[in-house]
Amino acid sequence: MTKHILDEFEDRARAGDGQFAIAYAVLRMAESHEKLRGDLCFGRTQTSPPGVLEKIGMEMAELASAVKNLDLSS
Incomplete structure (x- = not known):
């Protein structure tokens, strides 16, 4: 069975190979960045x-609607 590249890099990094430690850190950072981008951005799927x-934005729309519907005459 073939190991995932991230697992291979982690194994070598934990074994003390500094170059693989850096590569592993960069790959993990890229994964985190992609997740953060997805969490922050519009364009979601169903x-x-x-x-x-x-x-x-959704909360602001609800707030604007509530303010618009306020009865300030009383």
Whole structure:
């Protein structure tokens, strides 16, 4: 069975190979960056939850609607 490249790099990094430690760190950082990008950005699919910025936009729309419907005459 073939190991995933990230697993191979982690094994070599933990064995003390500094070059693989750097490569492993860069790969993990890229994964984290991609997840963060997905969490922050618009453009979700039907099955994915809204991103942070999209959720803020949705909340702002609800707030604007509530303010618009306020009865200030009393």
